[in-house]
Amino acid sequence: xxxxxxxxxxxxxxxxxxxxxxxxxxxxxxxxxxxxxxxxxxxxxxxxxxxxxxxxxxxxxxxxxxxxxxxxxxxxxxxxxxxxxxxxxxxxxxxxxxxxxxxxxxxxxxxxxxxxxxxxxxxxxxxxxxxxxxxxxxxxxxxxxxxxxxxxxxxxxxxxxxxxxxxxxxxxxxxxxxxxxxxxxxxxxxxxxxxxxxxxxxxxxxxxxxxxxxxxxxxxxxxxxxxxxxxxxxxxxxxxxxxxxxxxxxxxxxxxxxxxxxxxxxxxxxxxxxxxxxxxxxxxxxxxxxxxxxxxxxxxxxxxxxxxxxxxxxxxxxxxxxxxxxxxxxxxxxxxxxxxxxxxxxxxxxxxxxxxxxxxxxxxxxxxxxxxxxxxxxxxxxxxxxxxxxxxxxxxxxxxxxxxxxxxxxxxxxxxxxxxxxxxxxxxxxxxxxxxxxxxxxxxxxxxxxxxxxxxxxxxxxxxxxxxxxxxxxxxxxxxxxxxxxxxxxxxxxxxxxxxxxxxxxxxxxxxxxxxxxxxxxxxxxxxxxxxxx
Numbered sequence: 001x002x003x004x005x006x007x008x009x010x011x012x013x014x015x016x017x018x019x020x021x022x023x024x025x026x027x028x029x030x031x032x033x034x035x036x037x038x039x040x041x042x043x044x045x046x047x048x049x050x051x052x053x054x055x056x057x058x059x060x061x062x063x064x065x066x067x068x069x070x071x072x073x074x075x076x077x078x079x080x081x082x083x084x085x086x087x088x089x090x091x092x093x094x095x096x097x098x099x100x101x102x103x104x105x106x107x108x109x110x111x112x113x114x115x116x117x118x119x120x121x122x123x124x125x126x127x128x129x130x131x132x133x134x135x136x137x138x139x140x141x142x143x144x145x146x147x148x149x150x151x152x153x154x155x156x157x158x159x160x161x162x163x164x165x166x167x168x169x170x171x172x173x174x175x176x177x178x179x180x181x182x183x184x185x186x187x188x189x190x191x192x193x194x195x196x197x198x199x200x201x202x203x204x205x206x207x208x209x210x211x212x213x214x215x216x217x218x219x220x221x222x223x224x225x226x227x228x229x230x231x232x233x234x235x236x237x238x239x240x241x242x243x244x245x246x247x248x249x250x251x252x253x254x255x256x257x258x259x260x261x262x263x264x265x266x267x268x269x270x271x272x273x274x275x276x277x278x279x280x281x282x283x284x285x286x287x288x289x290x291x292x293x294x295x296x297x298x299x300x301x302x303x304x305x306x307x308x309x310x311x312x313x314x315x316x317x318x319x320x321x322x323x324x325x326x327x328x329x330x331x332x333x334x335x336x337x338x339x340x341x342x343x344x345x346x347x348x349x350x351x352x353x354x355x356x357x358x359x360x361x362x363x364x365x366x367x368x369x370x371x372x373x374x375x376x377x378x379x380x381x382x383x384x385x386x387x388x389x390x391x392x393x394x395x396x397x398x399x400x401x402x403x404x405x406x407x408x409x410x411x412x413x414x415x416x417x418x419x420x421x422x423x424x425x426x427x428x429x430x431x432x433x434x435x436x437x438x439x440x441x442x443x444x445x446x447x448x449x450x451x452x453x454x455x456x457x458x459x460x461x462x463x464x465x466x467x468x469x470x471x472x473x474x475x476x477x478x479x480x481x482x483x484x485x486x487x488x489x490x491x492x493x494x495x496x497x498x499x500x501x502x503x504x505x506x507x508x509x510x511x512x513x514x515x516x517x518x519x520x521x522x523x524x525x526x527x528x529x530x531x532x533x534x
Contacts, residue, residue, distance in 0.1 A: 031493045035373055036450050038480055038491065039500040046494030047192040047530040053182040053488045054095040057082060058251055060180075062211035062244075067139045068121065068170065070112045078104035078111075087368070087481075088255045092488040097180070109174035113167040122166055129157040132166055141178040142205075142213055143198035143221075149178070182206070188531030195529040197221040203526050204232075207486045208239040208517060210248030229522045236518050246296060249513065250288050252485050257369065259284050259348055268355045271436070272428050279316065283347035283429065286313040289330065290346070295513040302478050302513055306342045306370075307462075307469040309335035317347065320430065339424065339431045342465035347429030350422060356386060357427045359399045363415030370468060372477035373450060375411045394439035396423055413448070417455070420445030421464035449473040475511060479503055486520055498524040 055063060057076060064070050079101060085094040097105075125135035133153050137145040145153075153172055157165035173179055184199040195203065201221040205213040213221070217235070220226050226235060239245055254260060262284040267275040289312035294300045300308070312330045319325070321340065326332045334340040343349055344366075353361040367373045378384060387398050399420070402412040424441045425431055433441055446455040447467050458464045468474050479502060484491055491499065502523045509515035520526060 033491050033493050033496060036452055037496070038372075039476065039496060039503050041497035041500040043497065045192065045497040045524045045528065047524070047528040048487065048489060048492055048495060050184060050186060050530050050532060051092040051489055052184075053090070053092040054097060054180055055182070056090050056095065058089070059206060059210060062209075062247065063140075063179075064108075064112055064174070066211050066214075066244075067136075068112055068116050070115045072108055072112060072115075075108055075111050078107040080104070084255055084258070084260060086490065087258075088485055088488075089251075089260075090255075090485065090488045091490075095488075105175055105180060109171040112174055113171040116167070116170060118163050118166055121170070122163070127162070129154050129162070129165065129169075133169055136169070137173060138218060139212065140173045141176070142182075142202045142218075143178075143196075149176070184529060186529050186531045191531055192524075192528050193531055194227075195527060197224045197226060199529070200226055200527060203486070204235065204239070204521055206248075207521070207526070208236060208248055209242065209244040210251050211244055232521050233518050236521050237514070240296075240514055240517070246292055249295060250292060252482070253288055253291050254284075255485065256481050257287065257343075257348065258365075259287060262348060262351065265351060267428060271355060272426075274320070275428050279320065279428075280347075280351070282314045282317050283351070286311065286317050287343065287346050287348040289313070291343075293331070299510075299512050299514065301511040302516060303469045303471070303475055303511065305469075306344065306474070307465040309333065309341050311340070311346070320347075320428075322431070338460065338462055341462060342469075344422060344465055344468075345425070345429075345461055350425045350429040351427060353419075353427065355427050356389060357395060357423070357425070358386060359395050359416045359419040359423070360412070362419035362422055363417070366418045367415050369481075370474055370477060371449060372473075372480050373414070375414060378408070378411075389435065389437060389439075391437045391439065394423075394435055394437075394441065396420065396442055397439075414451065417445040418447055421458060421461040424461075447471075472507075475507070476503060478511075479506055479516070482516055482520060483525055487525060495525065498528075 057079065061071075061073055061076070064072050080098065082089065082095075085091050121136070122132060125139075126132040130150070133150055134145060137149065137153065141149075153169050156168035156172055160168060177183060182199075182202055184196065186193065186196065194200075198218070198221040201213045201217040204226070205211060205217055216238075220231075220235065225231055262280040263277075265277070265280045269275070290308070290310070291305055293310070293312050294304060294308055295302065311332050311334060313321075313323075313326055313332055314330070315325050318332055323332055323334065323337065323340065339345065349365075350357075352365045353359070364375070367375070387393070389395065399412070399416045403409045403416060405412075421443050424433060424443055426435075435441060443460040444458065445464070446457045447464070448455045449471060450473065453473075456467050458467050479499070480491060483495070483499060483502065502519055502525065505519040505522070506516055509519065
């Protein structure tokens with residue numbers, strides 16, 4: 001009974017990756033967009049490669065929960081660990097399937113088939129084999145089944161009672177590439193065309209909800225009713241009113257800000273005796289809860305995350321920061337606390353940089369995540385060992401040596417002054433004006449929004465947040481990050497025209513999370529595909 005994956009994998013060569021379990025390296029595409037030219041449109045939009053995208057673990061669990069009503073979150077040890085790659089957990093190039101995955105998906109499929117309320121599932125999808133397979137298959141595969149699929153799955157009913165056959169059908173469909181992957185089949189001449197309505201419904205669903213399309217979306221796909229901007233906007237608004245939209249937003253925010261690192265973040269217990277993983281988890285929740293409150297409840301522009309004067313946090317985190325206790329909704333007003341406000345003053349960000357709060361690590365993080373800028377690796381042979389902090393030699397002291405050094409200043413001037421505003425925060429997010437050696441700490445610095453721009457100065461972390469909030473480059477970077485997340489791949493030169501029109505649409509709006517999702521859903525990035533040559 002346990003050969004369904006092979007049975008249904010006919011024609012899926014190339015979907016199963018390296019059987020050794022080694023993760024493939026990220027390879028920069030030949031046509032990657034140069035930094036600073038992401039929105040330079042020269043010609044027409046050309047859809048990117050037609051990637052076969054495996055469901056992430058979160059997408060897999062949400063799909064199983066919503067379609068089958070089964071929670072498998074306690075059984076995920078059957079699958080190998082999958083850390084984020086290339087900045088996001090949904091990068092298609094690294095979401096391969098190893099033999100360990102095959103065994104794990106088989107285990108989970110049969111676990112789901114045993115846990116599912118089979119009587120309720122039959123009542124919802126049909127009491128004959130044909131009806132059951134057709135209806136449930138539409139939900140699990142996110143599109144109608146092919147004749148071959150209906151025939152193959154239908155064979156499991158031959159020698160079983162209807163309920164046992166239905167359980168086996170569940171197990172078989174959950175091991176099919178049509179379930180495990182978001183397979184978008186398009187045949188043609190290699191040109192850019194409108195994506196199939198069912199595939200577009202899935203693209204919308206996994207973007208806005210992080211899970212499968214519901215009946216309404218599938219009905220819209222069947223009627224091809226998502227072909228106009230007005231219909232797309234109304235659909236996105238309907239989806240955003242659903243709690244599932246909050247789940248997807250938190251998943252994006254967690255990936256974008258690299259919050260998974262907090263799950264195992266340790267600190268030197270002698271220097272930071274109050275630090276533990278429970279506090280780390282509460283700081284992670286602080287950032288996600290604050291962002292969710294701002295984006296959904298207050299509907300602020302996404303750049304408002306940098307200069308907000310409200311935050312949601314636990315009483316322990318508030319006490320750790322030296323703030324008043326949160327109100328009954330978990331909200332703390334920090335408008336009267338100059339050193340607190342915005343993402344940059346939250347522990348989830350301030351714990352970047354290790355025990356010594358490295359300005360190099362903090363600056364590189366801010367460049368990549370908020371400015372979408374990058375730097376070459378240091379030349380071979382360069383000693384990158386952090387120098388020791390001591391009386392008279394603070395982080396700022398060593399940083400200014402590096403930025404003024406002709407040999408390395410070109411790169412370090414791009415990244416480290418970004419982090420100067422965070423120097424008064426230690427490696428656990430606490431504020432102080434002197435380090436442990438008595439060195440006075442400063443908070444002034446400058447931001448370079450690219451080597452092609454003049455720096456903007458700031459005198460404290462509040463001004464730094466305001467500079468970022470008002471920056472067009474930061475807004476552009478948010479557009480690029482959300483676009484990469486939606487496509488599951490690196491952006492390429494062929495995307496530039498679509499990105500340019502997307503940027504214009506976003507800048508014409510309030511640039512809230514809602515506005516950005518609507519503009520993205522209406523853009524050629526989501527609505528087109530490059531056909532495969534027949």
